[in-house]
Amino acid sequence: MLQILNRSLSLLAVGMLLITVLSCKNTVKSSQTAQSVLEKRENSIFQEKLQINIENELNLCEDQLKKSVALNTDYNTHPRLIESGDKHWKMPKNDVLVWTVGFYPGILWQMYETTQDEYWKEEALKRTLPLEPYKDNCEHHDVGFMMYCSYGQAYRLTGNKEYRDILIQSAKSLISRYNPKVGTIKSWSNELHPQWKQHITIIDNMLNLELLFWASKETGDPVYRDIAIKHAETTMKHHFRNDFSCYHVVEYDQNTGVVRNRNTSQGFADESVWARGQAWAVYGYTMVYRETGDPKFLNFVKKVSERYIAGLPADYIPYWDFNLTGKEGEPRDASAAAVAASGLVELSALVKTAELKKRYCAAADGIINSLASSAYSAKGVNDAFLLHSTGAKPQGHEIDVALVYADYYYLEALLRRKTLK
Numbered sequence: 001m002l003q004i005l006n007r008s009l010s011l012l013a014v015g016m017l018l019i020t021v022l023s024c025k026n027t028v029k030s031s032q033t034a035q036s037v038l039e040k041r042e043n044s045i046f047q048e049k050l051q052i053n054i055e056n057e058l059n060l061c062e063d064q065l066k067k068s069v070a071l072n073t074d075y076n077t078h079p080r081l082i083e084s085g086d087k088h089w090k091m092p093k094n095d096v097l098v099w100t101v102g103f104y105p106g107i108l109w110q111m112y113e114t115t116q117d118e119y120w121k122e123e124a125l126k127r128t129l130p131l132e133p134y135k136d137n138c139e140h141h142d143v144g145f146m147m148y149c150s151y152g153q154a155y156r157l158t159g160n161k162e163y164r165d166i167l168i169q170s171a172k173s174l175i176s177r178y179n180p181k182v183g184t185i186k187s188w189s190n191e192l193h194p195q196w197k198q199h200i201t202i203i204d205n206m207l208n209l210e211l212l213f214w215a216s217k218e219t220g221d222p223v224y225r226d227i228a229i230k231h232a233e234t235t236m237k238h239h240f241r242n243d244f245s246c247y248h249v250v251e252y253d254q255n256t257g258v259v260r261n262r263n264t265s266q267g268f269a270d271e272s273v274w275a276r277g278q279a280w281a282v283y284g285y286t287m288v289y290r291e292t293g294d295p296k297f298l299n300f301v302k303k304v305s306e307r308y309i310a311g312l313p314a315d316y317i318p319y320w321d322f323n324l325t326g327k328e329g330e331p332r333d334a335s336a337a338a339v340a341a342s343g344l345v346e347l348s349a350l351v352k353t354a355e356l357k358k359r360y361c362a363a364a365d366g367i368i369n370s371l372a373s374s375a376y377s378a379k380g381v382n383d384a385f386l387l388h389s390t391g392a393k394p395q396g397h398e399i400d401v402a403l404v405y406a407d408y409y410y411l412e413a414l415l416r417r418k419t420l421k
Helices: 002-047 054-071 103-115 118-136 143-158 161-175 203-219 223-238 275-292 295-310 334-350 354-372 404-419
Strands: 199-202 249-252 259-263
Touching: 002 354, 054 103, 054 404, 103 118, 103 143, 103 404, 118 143, 118 161, 143 161, 143 203, 161 203, 161 223, 199 203, 199 223, 203 223, 203 275, 223 249, 223 275, 223 295, 275 295, 275 334, 295 334, 295 354, 334 354, 334 404, 354 404
Parallel strands: none
Antiparallel strands: 199 249, 249 259
């Protein structure tokens, strides 16, 4: 009986060994297939070249901007979106809770920078000055988007000390939302987003940190910079999966800093990869590395950027959520593409090796080529620069539209690419 048992165990062991070998072979084959796909993608990225003439594209943007400026003369409103099939911007009222108010003045300032035409400076001022009251906005985290894109550009290009004071007050308002027990600046409010009960932080908030880095340099006060770095470190620790894709929303216990939930608001699902969220991460951590020079941020943003690049379809413009890539009927998000393009151009200038410089610049060039193509250009269609952005599909609005922040980051990407050696 014992001999029979031993023989059975031996046969079982052999069988298990065969299964393991076959499984390993299948795993190796699957790994080799994945590697083959990856290598093809790698080669296409390294071979991408800028196909457009940037000066011509900037001229086209200027022509588009002239059309919208002539039409939109109520300076207490701002361009937000153009619905598919419409020609002109929807112009909601400026409001303390509207995070997009700073982008259109920012576009005008960037156009002044590239043309040095006083006309654009005058138009930019008309759009910027009405935003001054928002320097005291402590109600949400987007003071950076609102004020640094507008007054930040204004101060950078004019040196007007009044604009400097407005920006410093804006930075003070932003850090009022910092919770040292958590280590981040709180995003949103629980009243507007009651599904989260305590301290909320979204990946978008990374871009508001640039205002804080600027404030420390201007004032010599390290508090702004220290908060920005701590926010970036905490987000780096808790907002990302093992593959360096990011969650949209993380809810923390406001008293202990312990993570309560990881969710999404604008992505497809909690565990999916919202395209613009990943683009915010590429741009945000590139900026943090530029401001700190800390290699941990460079090492991190390279991995985050690789995750973004790996998820792109053939034309470099992501579906609104990477988990829906190729799914029929799902819209693209040109705004995510524009944000990532600007971030990748800057990243290509900051990395040290020629190989990485070429890689990130080529990825940015692939995005810019597509955005400038007839598939995504708004020329002859409406008053924007870009078509086919997606703002908040789960909420049922801003789906396959033109968005003002897509235009802002596209223009910034063009200007950065123009100066890149």
